[in-house]
Amino acid sequence: MADVFREFFEDDHDRVVVYADPDGETVLHEGAATVRANGWVELPSGRLLSPSAVHHIDTHPNAA
Template structure:
């Protein structure tokens, strides 16, 4: 018998994401700060903020931890 795939997939997602306690996220122009504070970088490149909002990878120039 095989174990259900969902718990494994969830554990893998948790392993691959990066949680930053204090980050500065810059917008497309590289100068505008669009978020300061904690953030989680998901394996697919999206960034999740503490309130649950997501920032598209296309909207981010760079992130400074």
């Protein structure tokens, strides 16, 4: 049953930049990622980034 709701509460992205600070100086990840409903960010390798480690995510990194 959880798989049915996953598509509504998780966001898959082909290209993101995940930042650890408000100024965007510390990049935690660049590339594909899934933002889970609970705030965790899953990387293609299976590694998870904690919501407490992530300040913000740019989902349109090439936009001007």
